[in-house]
Amino acid sequence: MKKQPSRFPDDSERLRKAVEAGESAPPDAPWFELEPSDDDPDLWLQGPRADPDERAVVAEWAEAEASRAAQLARVAGRLGALDDRLLRGPVGWRHRLALIEAADLSWFSGERVSPDRLALWTSMRLSGVQEDVDALASTHWAVRRLKGGPGPLSDLAAFLDRRDPERLDKDAERFEDRADAWLGVMKAASSLHPITRACMGFHLWSLAGLSQNGPGIEAAVTVARVAAEPGRGAVFAPVAMGGAAGLRAAGLPSVRLARWLDGMENAIMTAMRHLDDVEKWAERARDRMASLSGRTPAALTAVFKDWPIVSAPMAETLTGASRASVQRNLNWMADQGLVREVTGQGRFRLWRIATRVEA
Template structure:
């Protein structure tokens, strides 16, 4: 029915009928963004990926020159670690990788020890609530310890995203796959390879920042971009940069972590902490290795020396893991482990008769 002249007059004056509710004052509409905020009213009310600072190579070159006092000790620590690793069996790098991966996951808020990751990799020991995190950790250690197949050779193979459906994905976790991933991979590799006039540690930090601008990984996951950066900065020795407990955590990422200089300083300090920790671990292992070789000098057979090698490689051992590493029987593995306990070379950690685990004494 058409409006009467009286109704049109009421509408033009903004009057409402007796049955219309009073309008809610705008200040009580809590879900609306305040008008005086600089942030757009379209901003999402949940955490979003941080906006990275400029990835102009000239900016990062200038930042490297300003942060040389942080770069020098980090580069020196990495060089000393590379030289130190050469005096150990090659398998000891897996122990360093386990420690670094555990440190990265703690930056995400995922508390997995190097021992848990090692047992999962060797024997697939896990709990249902840790399945996805352990699978991610195992991927990281495998990438760090396997020659070739680095991130610059193609992210589809590097990340293992060979299909549209990833069994480790969670609902709402939309990662680029297929042609989209290939295009982002080429773009990322191009910008990283363009930073040729900087130190390798700067290049690794730049690769980490460039990864996050392209949303190759969900914003709150740091494992994939950090592993890529570790391989970009790796050279002689263990082949990857060690990572310590540093500022590469999701809270720093969420906050934006400042400009290129701040990002470089954080990256340098994290690498330096990881290298220093790895050097201390290698010193401890070297002392233990000398003592163990002297303690088993009177023993015959190939199991005792193989057991020493396994204890250098893994932070924790079970009899089944010793069997898979040395090829001996479970009974022989337990007998040699008990002999090592008697000679003060290993400690049994559980105090149980079943499901027992051992580690090298400090």
């Protein structure tokens, strides 16, 4: 094939000579020959740009917090009300909300663990033949962290149960270094409200190299604990209960914070309504079961207050009563409209409390 001559045979030579002489590019130079500009000194630099300074990152989120001050104050007030209610309420309420929140977060992370499967795994380590044990274990980790224990800001690696392997390539970046970098930014943002810090920490999770596929259940659980500090009743701030729209990563910090606050407010209100239903149900159950003798009715009532879904084997294990006694009381509670069987099957049945509307 005959080689075609260049359409611009002299342009490259003229441009080279002009640059060597310190002159500007000829006016008829090709459009693709870009010349340096004082407005963009990095035009000719190759490779990634430097990461922003911690102070610049925190300043961006401080500006976002200031722009959403009224909304932040409202959400913080609702979280304070939830904290006070859980402080005065039964300890089982925290366990119940942790189960529901962990199950909802599992759907956000793609593991899709339902509350009944999670309850069976948490109480008895039972799983189906075709169920993903790793997903159940990961979601159960979330339940344990949402129920209590040391927070993430003291030792993130211990909180996540993640450590560097004993044999690590000398060129590989250590996980503890990445965790320390994330903690460093969180410490630098100590002047921000805990809810704002939680939002910032969630969206910086992947940038810190703590996950490869975007922030998932680990990030959400971690920042849920951060947002609730220094709560005495609420161990975590709900972020996914009733929907995980607030966890979507898109937009500037002010947009992300607004979405985060909307999602958290919706989650907190969902948790409060759920506690309202449980509290009303407990009063109704106590009145209707007052005439029953034995310790099984009271024990079953306590189990249903702590767990969103209950099976007969679970109730047997948690109450210490016999299978016959548990089954007899479950049937009686179902007849009285106190509980509702949700599977519709003759075997492997599951019950949950029936609200006043369903009774």
